[in-house]
Amino acid sequence: MRTFLIRRLLAAIPLIIVVTFITNTMLVLSPGDYLGDLAGKIGITQEYLEHLRKLHHLDSNNIFERYWYWLWPALHGDFGYSLTQSQEVWGLIGERVLNTLLLTGSALAASFGLGIPLGMLAAVYRNRWVDKLCGFISFFGLSIPTVFFSLLMILFATKTGLFPPGGIHDQVNWDLMAPWHKFTDSLWHLVLPTVVLGTIGLAQYTRQMRSEMIETLSLDYIRTAVAKGLSRRRVLLRHAMGNAINPLITLFGFSLANLLAGAVLTEYVFGWPGLGQLIFGALDRKDEPLVMAVVVMLVLMLLAGSLIADLLLALIDPRIRIE
Amino acid sequence: MRKLIAFLLTALLAAAAACNGKGGDGYRSSGTPNPQFKGDVPQPPYVYKGPTGVYGGQLVLALPDEIGTFNIIRATDQASADVTWVHIFRCLVDYRNGDDPPDYDAGLCTRWEASPDAKQWTFYLRKGVRWSDGEPFTADDVLFTYSVVLDGDVDTPIRSFFSEGREGGKEIYPDLEKLDDYTVRFNLHKPNGEFLDAMFNLFLIPSHKWEAAWKAGKFTETMRPSDDPSSIVGLGPYVVKEYVTGQRVVLERNPYYWKVDSKGQRLPYLDRLVFVIAKDFNTLQAKFEAGELDVMGRVRATDYAVVKPLESPEVKVEEVGVSHDTNWLILNQNKDVNPRTGKPHVEPWKLRLYRNQKFRQAVSFAIDREGLANTVFAGRAVPIYAFVSPENKYWYSDKIMKYPYDPVRARQMLSEIGLKDNNGDGLLEDSEGHTVEMRINTNASNSQRVDTATLIAKNLRDVGIKASPAPIAFQSLNEIMQSTFDFDAIASGWGANPPLGPGSTTNILLSSAPQHSCFALQQSPSTEWEARIDQLVQQITTSLDKEDRRRLYAEIQQIWSEQLPEIDLVCQREAVAYKNKFGNLRPASQAPRITWNVEEIYTKK
Numbered sequence: 001m002r003t004f005l006i007r008r009l010l011a012a013i014p015l016i017i018v019v020t021f022i023t024n025t026m027l028v029l030s031p032g033d034y035l036g037d038l039a040g041k042i043g044i045t046q047e048y049l050e051h052l053r054k055l056h057h058l059d060s061n062n063i064f065e066r067y068w069y070w071l072w073p074a075l076h077g078d079f080g081y082s083l084t085q086s087q088e089v090w091g092l093i094g095e096r097v098l099n100t101l102l103l104t105g106s107a108l109a110a111s112f113g114l115g116i117p118l119g120m121l122a123a124v125y126r127n128r129w130v131d132k133l134c135g136f137i138s139f140f141g142l143s144i145p146t147v148f149f150s151l152l153m154i155l156f157a158t159k160t161g162l163f164p165p166g167g168i169h170d171q172v173n174w175d176l177m178a179p180w181h182k183f184t185d186s187l188w189h190l191v192l193p194t195v196v197l198g199t200i201g202l203a204q205y206t207r208q209m210r211s212e213m214i215e216t217l218s219l220d221y222i223r224t225a226v227a228k229g230l231s232r233r234r235v236l237l238r239h240a241m242g243n244a245i246n247p248l249i250t251l252f253g254f255s256l257a258n259l260l261a262g263a264v265l266t267e268y269v270f271g272w273p274g275l276g277q278l279i280f281g282a283l284d285r286k287d288e289p290l291v292m293a294v295v296v297m298l299v300l301m302l303l304a305g306s307l308i309a310d311l312l313l314a315l316i317d318p319r320i321r322i323e
Numbered sequence: 324m325r326k327l328i329a330f331l332l333t334a335l336l337a338a339a340a341a342c343n344g345k346g347g348d349g350y351r352s353s354g355t356p357n358p359q360f361k362g363d364v365p366q367p368p369y370v371y372k373g374p375t376g377v378y379g380g381q382l383v384l385a386l387p388d389e390i391g392t393f394n395i396i397r398a399t400d401q402a403s404a405d406v407t408w409v410h411i412f413r414c415l416v417d418y419r420n421g422d423d424p425p426d427y428d429a430g431l432c433t434r435w436e437a438s439p440d441a442k443q444w445t446f447y448l449r450k451g452v453r454w455s456d457g458e459p460f461t462a463d464d465v466l467f468t469y470s471v472v473l474d475g476d477v478d479t480p481i482r483s484f485f486s487e488g489r490e491g492g493k494e495i496y497p498d499l500e501k502l503d504d505y506t507v508r509f510n511l512h513k514p515n516g517e518f519l520d521a522m523f524n525l526f527l528i529p530s531h532k533w534e535a536a537w538k539a540g541k542f543t544e545t546m547r548p549s550d551d552p553s554s555i556v557g558l559g560p561y562v563v564k565e566y567v568t569g570q571r572v573v574l575e576r577n578p579y580y581w582k583v584d585s586k587g588q589r590l591p592y593l594d595r596l597v598f599v600i601a602k603d604f605n606t607l608q609a610k611f612e613a614g615e616l617d618v619m620g621r622v623r624a625t626d627y628a629v630v631k632p633l634e635s636p637e638v639k640v641e642e643v644g645v646s647h648d649t650n651w652l653i654l655n656q657n658k659d660v661n662p663r664t665g666k667p668h669v670e671p672w673k674l675r676l677y678r679n680q681k682f683r684q685a686v687s688f689a690i691d692r693e694g695l696a697n698t699v700f701a702g703r704a705v706p707i708y709a710f711v712s713p714e715n716k717y718w719y720s721d722k723i724m725k726y727p728y729d730p731v732r733a734r735q736m737l738s739e740i741g742l743k744d745n746n747g748d749g750l751l752e753d754s755e756g757h758t759v760e761m762r763i764n765t766n767a768s769n770s771q772r773v774d775t776a777t778l779i780a781k782n783l784r785d786v787g788i789k790a791s792p793a794p795i796a797f798q799s800l801n802e803i804m805q806s807t808f809d810f811d812a813i814a815s816g817w818g819a820n821p822p823l824g825p826g827s828t829t830n831i832l833l834s835s836a837p838q839h840s841c842f843a844l845q846q847s848p849s850t851e852w853e854a855r856i857d858q859l860v861q862q863i864t865t866s867l868d869k870e871d872r873r874r875l876y877a878e879i880q881q882i883w884s885e886q887l888p889e890i891d892l893v894c895q896r897e898a899v900a901y902k903n904k905f906g907n908l909r910p911a912s913q914a915p916r917i918t919w920n921v922e923e924i925y926t927k928k
Contacts, residue, residue, distance in 0.1 A: 032796045034798070035798075036798025036799060037797070037798060039802060084389075085548060087547060092568060095568070096568075154605070155609075158613050161613065164613065166606055166609065167599075171599040172381070269606075271601065271606050273567075273568065278569065281388070281389065286798060
């Protein structure tokens, strides 16, 4: 177990280096820098711009040099200041991480919670209306673009007034609300983005669960279990589900990447103050230290996700041992 | 157990929906100010004489982006300015931009005086005014703010408004002297009849709070968004209550605010101002429609058709006239060589064309401004031919050269300067055989600009100029416009901030100015007409007679329209949308459109 963890941690180091290097290279090679926004402003002199450019090492276009300027302090734990918001980057990221985790967490819970039972139902009642409905949901979820779906949901919210049009909670009266009201308000705001993000995962899990289940149900040990007179419920929940669910755990590790990528767009459209929205704005303004820090954060979250998936798999499937 | 959890979850969701279904309007006018006022009113007080209101309620506005800083001296981004100016920080003079005509108003000073030669400006401060933390406001604060602004180590856009040009190799600025605790005098080196325009940029900050930090060279680290809100001390009607990044800024009443109404009630009436961050129009519109926002401070031309139908007894969509923001096309007339690449900024044969007045005029005739207004701006724009919007009624001059759409005339003018189609491909060539071509750079992230560039390119192709739109990132556009100068043509625009006198346009008019974008930062004017404009600007600044200044400004506009350093295109029509529940809410055509008189706005009962 310990060697496994150490190996995983060591493997993460080159990954982070490669990802940050590529990100940095693209930032350096793409035209313009954050000073471009400033240059248009009244009273900002060329000398001052040059001074800032030197200060932030934006004057060099050598990708290795620029990467080193980022990497060396970063190795010492200094990820720098946001160039546009005059704040330390971790201060900006801290709260956002929790918001993103809340959204992705609830989307994961929703897609697992619905995907597994739906997939099982579809497998058991194969080619019946339940199965067809599941098929429809899956294809809908797989094919609809996240941005479009988000916009549809916002339209739905504004036209019906049933849900808020974006945001993480009531922006106007939040500081005046009672704690219980704050809680319900947050839940209420969570529904639509969860539906959007959850649908992607839901589609994947339903399809995967259905095919795994169909395969498992045709195996000999299931026939044996049925033959020896076990109840249908026990066969399905105890014997079949336990085996069919393993690939889904692996899928969880992979789908985390999709989920975080989807979250960038969903957060932007819903005005959800998470990492996605942060990196979107930072890229737009070419706020390099902020972009780099968010990328590191996202990579760490991904690695943590897949590590958790591996550990879970070992926990659930006794055939797998972690060495 | 499982059923229980499922039941609980459903119940929770239902409860959440039920609780919030009719949320939104939680905060109404209560009749008593919250928080309560503190301290005494100054003597003599500033008395607001318009219709009086009642206390309570809040105004919810949209903010386009995160704020960069609360430090108004250093703020360069729009969002920071939107939150801080007028609401949190004030200048010695106020500007009532919703009045007709808009004019200066005594606020923190009881009166001001200009010496007959306009070289000495004396301001008499209102006695008894307190900062939002209760400390008294005196002449020392004005002196402190001015020294910070003039400090070369502080990055501030304000400094340039006080510049009196270069002398002996360095910028010179007016000297400020303190006559007594409540009187200050600016001693100028040259007469300046428009000095109040500069004063309206000097937002005051408290010396008791920041002097130590400034002396320690740490001024850039003050008033950051992450700092304790109570450390942001100003003289405006509101103070910061909280800032949540990516979400909102909440302002509440400054208990020490110094204005009273004619009934003797202290201002402001509204308890709170809330700025909700909404980054794009879709979000903004959804929030307005859902009732979360009280105001859409700017309904763009293209969005008007979507917003107008929202009008109801509760919602008003109001036209506020033509914008002061201009849209233009500039041709690069820069004669210099790029020191980095060693090549001229513009190829010599192109430069010959762009510096030819007749060529620029032909381009202007070739552009269909009405078509531009109708397609790109959904019919909500008016053609312009110089840099002043017709909405600027006092300063706008109609005695300018106009360029109605006339492709035939454009072709004729082009052939007069020797541009002919010799090989029959429909495109013109110059005498050396170069096909006349032009890349029109513009901001790729602004669809309106991209459409404008595309339409201009089409117009120009119709008269035989091989023009092509070239959208680039906004940062790159600024870079070529402000520092590298390597471009053919740029389609872009200026945003105007009050006050709207000649003082606010010197940065585009003077040949030495950074925003004289056809040929910026010239050592000495490269043409006679640029020299003449420089001279006229100088005369305007030194003249004390307003009619005289107006005449001189009209002459500049005339030269501008004939010489076309910018080929000005259109100004769009402005509209605002707001809930009808507010009293004294009088939208203006220039920023801040809604909150210029924020302390007078109240919630109707």
